[in-house]
Amino acid sequence: MELDRESPLGPQPCCRDSASQKMHYYRYSNAKVSCWYKYLLFSYNIIFWLAGVVFLGVGLWAWSEKGVLSDLTKVTRMHGIDPVVLVLMVGVVMFTLGFAGCVGALRENICLLNFFCGTIVLIFFLELAVAVLAFLFQDWVRDRFREFFESNIKSYRDDIDLQNLIDSLQKANQCCGAYGPEDWDLNVYFNCSGASYSREKCGVPFSCCVPDPAQKVVNTQCGYDVRIQLKSKWDESIFTKGCIQALESWLPRNIYIVAGVFIAISLLQAVLVHLNQV
Template sequence: MFVLGFAGCIGALRENTFLLKFFSVFLGLIFFLELTAGVLAFIFKDWIKDQLNFFINNNVKAYRDDIDLQNLIDFAQEYWSCCGAHGPNDWNLNIYFNCTDSNPSRERCGVPFSCCVKDPAEDVLNTQCGYDVRLKLELEQQSFIHTKGCAGQFEKWVQDNLIVVSGTFVGVALLQIFGICLAQNLVSDINAVKANW
């Protein structure tokens, strides 16, 4: 992106047709790659859904290994009011949260605090609210934690915000087409001025 932006900016400032053509061609290439990705995403949406589940489950396994990943998972679970990929039992994949008898962790049979249903009366975040919650019956769990999976909640969010998501993609595409047109127009203007010499 830096090279592309540099080529477009310097090409326009110095009226360099080679850099402007480079900018146009690569911006057009990026546009067609995005268009292809969008069409393929629509055609292979079931495969993408499977990959999303695989991605979430792998990240659940590595929850305590990377603080940035941990913060990302916590944000997603809080934002979409969800827990795990398909539900709270996905946390059995994590060595700290699994329910095996050999697990010595205090978080055994629990979930991260981001799965917990927030009490509006609490000012301080209770980071231990998910401890031992999966030992309770499933119906009891619903009053303590979110029981819906994040994959389903994300899919629902995309469907609910389809106009915003598609509008963003169309807006970016129009900006790219506008940039290509402006660059080509400047190239033709430069060539017309050079022809008058």
């Protein structure tokens, strides 16, 4: 049975002869990608791919600095979440999608383009599902965030990246702990119990302190012994609002920004899917 070379429905056999090898491959005559769309899709994805390389590089460098690459079991021994894991996960997804999009566009590989398109669509619906579920089950989300924050408070001194993440969150939102400064009693270093001999006993991290405009250098000891004082005097030196309350009040004030970011991401995904289909 011979293949019809002119038929758009069947594969057209092609071959290349050389002194050392003969290579056969098939190409469908209707599987073509517009030149303009091909290079536009490639341009989108090369940026995506390079961003994935950067994320992977930063994540691996951070793990190397913490000695995780030489002992991967450290990942399983961490009590809180390691922010580097999230960076690496994002990097892997971006690298894989960028590679599939670049190679699929340049080589006109329909399988890679379909994989790229399907993954983008799946990510979009996952984002939509997360947004809807977070809106419908706000109490559940609040409880999970409290558990997440409290578990990471316990591991505050165990991982420098986690420590920086919590400090950034508390400084940016002018908050302290999940529901208040008392949550820092969960950490062995800041605990007020008699069994604690830490210098930070009954204190809070410096990121909980109300900044002094007169000070040009950050005082990392400003939270020492703060919780020994009367509770009515806490607000003179530290933030007393919990970070959950701060985030709940931040979202309504910035709802248009959040919606704009979501719409921009959705439009970018729609453009990529459209370029993949033409």
